[in-house]
Amino acid sequence: QKEVEQNSGPLSVPEGAIASLNCTYSDRGSQSFFWYRQYSGKSPELIMSIYSNGDKEDGRFTAQLNKASQYVSLLIRDSQPSDSATYLCAVTGNQFYFGTGTSLTVIP
Amino acid sequence: GAVVSQHPSWVICKSGTSVKIECRSLDFQATTMFWYRQFPKQSLMLMATSNEGSKATYEQGVEKDKFLINHASLTLSTLTVTSAHPEDSSFYICSARTGGRQYNEQFFGPGTRLTVL
Numbered sequence: 539q540k541e542v543e544q545n546s547g548p549l550s551v552p553e554g555a556i557a558s559l560n561c562t563y564s565d566r567g568s569q570s571f572f573w574y575r576q577y578s579g580k581s582p583e584l585i586m587s588i589y590s591n592g593d594k595e596d597g598r599f600t601a602q603l604n605k606a607s608q609y610v611s612l613l614i615r616d617s618q619p620s621d622s623a624t625y626l627c628a629v630t631g632n633q634f635y636f637g638t639g640t641s642l643t644v645i646p
Numbered sequence: 647g648a649v650v651s652q653h654p655s656w657v658i659c660k661s662g663t664s665v666k667i668e669c670r671s672l673d674f675q676a677t678t679m680f681w682y683r684q685f686p687k688q689s690l691m692l693m694a695t696s697n698e699g700s701k702a703t704y705e706q707g708v709e710k711d712k713f714l715i716n717h718a719s720l721t722l723s724t725l726t727v728t729s730a731h732p733e734d735s736s737f738y739i740c741s742a743r744t745g746g747r748q749y750n751e752q753f754f755g756p757g758t759r760l761t762v763l
Contacts, residue, residue, distance in 0.1 A: 570750045581739045581757040582690070626690070630750050634680070634743070638689040 541565060542629050544637035552645050557614040559640050561627030564608065571603055573612045574626040576639065582626055586612060617644045648674045650742050652755035659730055660763055667725045667758045669740030675720035676742035680752065681713070684737045696723050730762045 542563050551557045559573075570589055574582035588594045588601040588610065600613040610629070614621055622644050627637040649672040659665050669679055681693045694715050696702040702715035714726040723742075727734055737759050741752040
């Protein structure tokens with residue numbers, strides 16, 4: 539079992555819709571959770587971090603964490619074509635683990 | 647956010663030569679730096695973890711004698727690809743981590759695209 543699992547996609551949503559990205563992790567001792575965005579040919583960029591159960595909102599992005607279910611998600615409201623990228627979930631406990639990423643395409 | 651730079655951003659070299667890539671944390675001290683490699687349309691692959699002043703920890707399957715890592719200060723880590731071959735052509739990305747639980751994010755450099763002819 540991988541430490542962090544994501545649906546590789548591709549996920550396609552129309553412009554203006556809500557994109558929902560999901561991630562599960564195996565280590566119950568994990569403490570910090572991150573979402574990175576990676577455009578094609580570029581390095582990952584940190585867009586959200588969350589440390590406690592519940593929701594955290596930053597602009598059009600909302601991260602949701604449920605430690606009991608070992609689940610973290612990212613919602614992107616009012617999706618724009620510029621949101622088209624690969625989104626990486628990362629989890630830290632004793633080590634830092636990345637998921638393989640979900641490819642998102644926002645269709646104009 | 648924290649800024650991490652890499653130099654060079656791209657390099658082309660002949661087979662058999664060595665290439666050094668620098669990774670710097672510009673506005674924070676990085677106790678730990680990471681080196682990743684990414685082939686086209688594939689996910690990030692962690693190569694090694696480097697802590698300032700100590701030897702790097704390499705992931706399984708990564709040759710430590712081929713990929714030399716030096717983390718001489720809290721703001722600089724270098725990766726040297728020795729005797730590079732075409733199969734080493736890839737996108738090399740470093741990241742740096744701040745300390746403490748709440749500030750445990752990794753910040754990535756812009757990457758170095760290596761092409762070995």
